[in-house]
Amino acid sequence: MATAVGFIGLGIMGSRQAANLARAGFELTVFNRTRERAEAWAAEHGGRVADTPADAARDAEVVITMVVDGPQVEALLDEALPAARPGTLFVDMSTIAPADARRLGERVARSGHAFVDAPVTGSAPRAQDGTLTIMCGGAEADVERARPLFEAMGRLVVHAGPIGQGQAVKVLSNAVSATNCATLAQALVVGRREGVDLDALVEVMANGSAASTMLELKARPMLEHDFAPLFKLEHMLKDVRHALDEARAAGAVFPLAALAAELYAVGIGRGLGDEDFAAVVRVAEAINDVSL
Amino acid sequence: MATAVGFIGLGIMGSRQAANLARAGFELTVFNRTRERAEAWAAEHGGRVADTPADAARDAEVVITMVVDGPQVEALLDEALPAARPGTLFVDMSTIAPADARRLGERVARSGHAFVDAPVTGSAPRAQDGTLTIMCGGAEADVERARPLFEAMGRLVVHAGPIGQGQAVKVLSNAVSATNCATLAQALVVGRREGVDLDALVEVMANGSAASTMLELKARPMLEHDFAPLFKLEHMLKDVRHALDEARAAGAVFPLAALAAELYAVGIGRGLGDEDFAAVVRVAEAINDVSL
Numbered sequence: 303m304a305t306a307v308g309f310i311g312l313g314i315m316g317s318r319q320a321a322n323l324a325r326a327g328f329e330l331t332v333f334n335r336t337r338e339r340a341e342a343w344a345a346e347h348g349g350r351v352a353d354t355p356a357d358a359a360r361d362a363e364v365v366i367t368m369v370v371d372g373p374q375v376e377a378l379l380d381e382a383l384p385a386a387r388p389g390t391l392f393v394d395m396s397t398i399a400p401a402d403a404r405r406l407g408e409r410v411a412r413s414g415h416a417f418v419d420a421p422v423t424g425s426a427p428r429a430q431d432g433t434l435t436i437m438c439g440g441a442e443a444d445v446e447r448a449r450p451l452f453e454a455m456g457r458l459v460v461h462a463g464p465i466g467q468g469q470a471v472k473v474l475s476n477a478v479s480a481t482n483c484a485t486l487a488q489a490l491v492v493g494r495r496e497g498v499d500l501d502a503l504v505e506v507m508a509n510g511s512a513a514s515t516m517l518e519l520k521a522r523p524m525l526e527h528d529f530a531p532l533f534k535l536e537h538m539l540k541d542v543r544h545a546l547d548e549a550r551a552a553g554a555v556f557p558l559a560a561l562a563a564e565l566y567a568v569g570i571g572r573g574l575g576d577e578d579f580a581a582v583v584r585v586a587e588a589i590n591d592v593s594l
Numbered sequence: 595m596a597t598a599v600g601f602i603g604l605g606i607m608g609s610r611q612a613a614n615l616a617r618a619g620f621e622l623t624v625f626n627r628t629r630e631r632a633e634a635w636a637a638e639h640g641g642r643v644a645d646t647p648a649d650a651a652r653d654a655e656v657v658i659t660m661v662v663d664g665p666q667v668e669a670l671l672d673e674a675l676p677a678a679r680p681g682t683l684f685v686d687m688s689t690i691a692p693a694d695a696r697r698l699g700e701r702v703a704r705s706g707h708a709f710v711d712a713p714v715t716g717s718a719p720r721a722q723d724g725t726l727t728i729m730c731g732g733a734e735a736d737v738e739r740a741r742p743l744f745e746a747m748g749r750l751v752v753h754a755g756p757i758g759q760g761q762a763v764k765v766l767s768n769a770v771s772a773t774n775c776a777t778l779a780q781a782l783v784v785g786r787r788e789g790v791d792l793d794a795l796v797e798v799m800a801n802g803s804a805a806s807t808m809l810e811l812k813a814r815p816m817l818e819h820d821f822a823p824l825f826k827l828e829h830m831l832k833d834v835r836h837a838l839d840e841a842r843a844a845g846a847v848f849p850l851a852a853l854a855a856e857l858y859a860v861g862i863g864r865g866l867g868d869e870d871f872a873a874v875v876r877v878a879e880a881i882n883d884v885s886l
Binding site for chain 1: 882
């Protein structure tokens with residue numbers, strides 16, 4: 303019989319991930335705070351709409367949460383844990399602080415269930431295609447239990463260590479992205495002040511050792527001041543701060559990311575929080591009193 | 595008739611660049627401080643061996659210098675300029691400080707000649723294949739005069755602005771590479787302290803927005819502590835410092851590169867100057883008291 307899955311959180315990402323699970327033959331019970339979204343989803347993809355998080359968890363072997371932050375995950379677990387059958391596997395795919403994931407993992411264990419943290423990277427189109435990157439933390443056996451579900455939603459699935467390490471890898475990776483992006487922003491602004499041809503600079507960087515995905519994705523938006531949000535600056539800053547908190551707790555310093563975080567934080571002070579994080583170039587422009 | 599070219603400096607890069615010019619049909623007169631290298635080169639590729647830099651410049655329409663640093667370029671120009679025919683084009687393809695390139699350009703102009711700075715990126719195999727990246731600074735007409743030669747040596751030729759801007763683009767691009775590399779080093783070391791699986795971390799970064807050429811080229815050497823020099827740490831630091839000097843002179847601050855420079859400089863103090871610049875990971879390890 304198909305594995306019964308409770309899926310909680312049918313937002314932009316979650317609705318697409320759940321659809322891939324349904325297509326792969328999992329038996330879904332879905333829950334969403336705004337019930338209309340769940341009804342619409344079930345009309346399209348089948349499955350049952352749950353009345354409450356507890357209802358979504360009651361008959362599930364695996365419960366997936368895909369919501370906005372740690373407090374939301376915790377509130378859902380408050381409701382779902384008492385209803386779940388013993389040994390249910392809770393998989394949180396939201397992006398939350400690694401320390402929160404560990405705390406929630408302990409709580410799920412105390413309730414007699416299992417927990418895996420499994421945040422994703424990749425935007426809506428990759429959620430749609432089932433080609434997300436999924437990085438997970440948890441016991442080997444629990445990750446293996448979740449793997450068939452992960453493989454229906456993602457292309458790359460990596461097990462990074464015990465509970466919390468999926469989140470740790472995600473925020474560390476995002477800290478590198480954010481720092482590479484801030485470095486690029488500063489190089490463009492410095493180049494402008496020096497009067498070099500910025501198209502030439504970008505072309506040279508793209509064809510040499512300075513190349514990066516950030517250069518590929520963000521150089522043009524920076525030069526054109528197009529900050530329509532693909533990933534908001536305030537959300538990127540949140541991830542970098544999680545990465546710095548984790549590093550600190552492990553007794554490690556990440557000075558380049560700490561400096562980058564400061565620049566993004568200045569961006570918040572300049573009202574750029576809802577813009578794409580490429581808007582960190584505005585901070586570099588302000589510091590150097592020049593516009594791209 | 596084929597353009598007569600004086601080529602000065604037949605080192606690892608220069609000998610391969612000159613060979614591509616000879617293959618493309620330019621008429622070469624070559625000079626090298628160690629004459630045996632020039633004799634061996636001419637035996638293989640044809641052309642005439644000059645006795646002195648002046649001899650290499652005397653009948654040339656274009657004189658190319660490809661040596662180690664600014665003082666060497668200056669010493670060669672001291673000898674070559676008086677012998678050159680009026681209007682000779684001097685193209686310096688060495689990597690030197692942008693400010694030095696500007697100063698030398700003025701000096702060449704006072705002698706009645708033209709100057710283009712045209713540093714390259716790409717290692718010996720790309721010099722061999724004629725697929726270097728060449729970034730040049732100079733007057734449009736002078737760059738156009740040099741273009742047929744550049745096209746015999748490089749795949750990507752970009753004109754970045756007036757004299758000095760080829761060097762400015764090169765060191766700015768290298769400052770981005772160095773900063774991305776130091777960011778990667780710190781992320782790996784922080785990840786080790788946190789106990790995450792570093793192969794998982796590298797795989798996630800390589801498949802997402804944290805990807806970069808530095809990640810591709812330097813993550814493995816860092817994890818394996820393989821610092822056999824492809825580009826020495828002290829040379830990378832020199833380029834980053836040139837980039838910071840240029841930025842300062844233009845009234846601009848590049849804080850992330852300044853912090854990266856500090857880490858590479860600590861590397862010098864730890865005896866890593868002759869290692870590959872990936873050895874900056876040793877500094878990150880020392881700061882965080884952990885080994886990869």
